[in-house]
Amino acid sequence: MKTAVRYGADAVYFGGAFSLRAGAGNLTVPEIREAMDFLHDNNAKGYMTLNIYPHNPDIGPLKEYINEIRSIPIDAFLVSDPGVMQLIWDAVPDAEIHLSTQANTTNYLSAGFWIAQGVKRIVTAREMSLEEIAEMRNHLPDKVDIEAFVHGAMCISYSGRCLLSNFMTGRDANRGACTHPCRWKYHLVEEKRPGEYYPVEEDDRGSYIMNSRDLCMLEHLPEMIRAGITSLKIEGRMKSSYYVATVVSAYRAALDAYLEDPDHYRFDPKWMEELSKASHREFTTGFYFGKPTSKDQNYLSSDYIREYSFIGVVRGLDPDTGETIIEQRNKFSVGDTVEIMEPKAPYYEERVDSMRDEDGCLIESAPHPQQIIRIPFKKVPAEYSIIRKRK
Numbered sequence: 381m382k383t384a385v386r387y388g389a390d391a392v393y394f395g396g397a398f399s400l401r402a403g404a405g406n407l408t409v410p411e412i413r414e415a416m417d418f419l420h421d422n423n424a425k426g427y428m429t430l431n432i433y434p435h436n437p438d439i440g441p442l443k444e445y446i447n448e449i450r451s452i453p454i455d456a457f458l459v460s461d462p463g464v465m466q467l468i469w470d471a472v473p474d475a476e477i478h479l480s481t482q483a484n485t486t487n488y489l490s491a492g493f494w495i496a497q498g499v500k501r502i503v504t505a506r507e508m509s510l511e512e513i514a515e516m517r518n519h520l521p522d523k524v525d526i527e528a529f530v531h532g533a534m535c536i537s538y539s540g541r542c543l544l545s546n547f548m549t550g551r552d553a554n555r556g557a558c559t560h561p562c563r564w565k566y567h568l569v570e571e572k573r574p575g576e577y578y579p580v581e582e583d584d585r586g587s588y589i590m591n592s593r594d595l596c597m598l599e600h601l602p603e604m605i606r607a608g609i610t611s612l613k614i615e616g617r618m619k620s621s622y623y624v625a626t627v628v629s630a631y632r633a634a635l636d637a638y639l640e641d642p643d644h645y646r647f648d649p650k651w652m653e654e655l656s657k658a659s660h661r662e663f664t665t666g667f668y669f670g671k672p673t674s675k676d677q678n679y680l681s682s683d684y685i686r687e688y689s690f691i692g693v694v695r696g697l698d699p700d701t702g703e704t705i706i707e708q709r710n711k712f713s714v715g716d717t718v719e720i721m722e723p724k725a726p727y728y729e730e731r732v733d734s735m736r737d738e739d740g741c742l743i744e745s746a747p748h749p750q751q752i753i754r755i756p757f758k759k760v761p762a763e764y765s766i767i768r769k770r771k
Contacts, residue, residue: 381415381426383621386723386764388632391425393458395617397445398438399429413452425455430468431480433461446471456501465497476500478527486512488519501525503613506534506595510607510668517608525610530597531627532615534666596663598655599647601634603668622690622709625721625766626658632724654727657688657768687771691718694765695752703736703754704761706746712769713745720757721766730757 381392394415395406407415412428419426428449434442442464450471457475459465460482468475478501479485479494486505494502502520504513506529517526569576595615597604604612614631616624630651638645692706712718714732721727736754737743746753761767 382418383764383766384616384624384628385419385422385424387625387628387721388724389424389614389628391427391455391611392419393427393429393613393617395429396449398432398434398442398464409448409452412449412454416453416455419455420453427456427458427478428454429458429480430464431458431460431482432464433482434464439463439467443467443471458503462497465499469498478525479503481505481529488516491516491520491524495520495524499524501527501611503527507667509670510603513609514607526608527611527613528604528609529595529666530601530604530612530614530631532595533661534593534595534664593664594661595666596655596660597665597668598630598634598652600665600668601631601638602642602645605638620659620690621693622766622768623658625723627655629721629724630655659686688719688768689771690766691769692746692753692767694720694761694763694767696763697760698754701754702756702760704757706753706755706767708746708748708751708753710769711745711747714743716769718767718769720761721768722762723764725762728759730759 381394384392392415394412396409396412397406399406416426430442430446432438446467455476456478457468458478458480459468460480465477468477477499479491479499481503483494483503484505485491485494485502486508491502500523502516502524504516504526508516508528513526513528520526597612601612612631612635614627616627633654634647634651637648689710689712691710691712692708695705695707697703698705712732714734716732717729718732719727719729732755734756735743735746738752743753
């Protein structure tokens with residue numbers, strides 16, 4: 381969360397006990413208090429996800445949880461279920477509600493219904509085109525925001541409301557426990573030939589028939605803004621701080637360039653080059669320019685493209701030696717050329733000519749997770765800078 385803000389995010393959405401990422405670490409109540417203090421101190425906002433579709437046994441614990449967090453100055457709640465909205469408003473009457481994409485809002489009539497209930501922001505269904513979003517914008521009050529996904533993993537099911545995980549593993553995606561079976565490998569079995577497995581494509585490795593590419597709209601921010609979208613949402617939960625820093629900084633640079641001079645804006649390919657240094661699947665524009673085709677699926681593999689390693693975070697400067705203090709994330713060695721990403725600044729390269737461990741001993745490599753090391757860089761990186769290396 382802190383990395384997202386330091387690298388350019390205006391707001392962060394996060395989960396607690398009742399979000400759609402049950403497998404994530406999620407924030408405890410004390411951490412949520414700390415998070416909101418940090419966000420507000422840095423002129424950013426925090427939106428909490430309470431977007432599960434609860435079953436009856438969930439209602440009591442959910443009500444207790446909302447009462448527990450009611451005093452925290454959370455800027456808005458992302459909600460899918462009308463019953464959950466009512467629980468929030470019962471406990472926090474002036475709470476701002478944003479309608480989650482899980483609510484499947486695909487038209488202006490549905491949006492108008494939710495706005496009449498008191499919703500202040502509509503997060504559009506991923507199945508909407510930019511043309512449809514522009515039409516929705518024309519039918520909504522000016523005070524209502526439209527938020528849409530701009531980057532991240534795509535779900536094969538309708539706005540993420542999937543039953544496949546529940547059916548195959550007993551884990552409910554709509555209560556945050558998805559096992560992502562859409563990324564698994566599949567073969568075709570003919571009814572009268574049990575045990576004979578045929579590849580769906582002509583590939584002996586099987587076929588990832590439901591494996592979508594990742595959404596990427598970095599090159600199309602002007603079209604999104606002209607459609608009336610006022611909040612660009614990056615899917616970043618359960619991602620590394622390196623991923624968050626890389627993606628957020630690329631979109632921040634492109635967005636700022638457009639807002640500074642829309643009439644003379646030109647897309648800089650360096651932004652896409654930078655974005656691609658984060659782990660990702662092949663990219664697609666999703667539904668924004670029409671229905672996806674077979675080109676928007678990857679039938680061969682669900683693997684990520686990983687060309688760079690996240691190797692460390694700058695924790696400060698040793699004032700006595702002038703060395704940069706680094707907390708290691710992945711192994712690197714003396715002689716490596718690394719790239720240093722400073723918050724809200726272009727990256728630059730440095731060579732690791734030497735390094736010392738916490739005891740002051742010279743070492744040839746940093747192989748131990750999160751070990752603290754000191755490196756005499758030519759330029760002193762800013763605190764919280766991220767260090768990466770091409771694989």
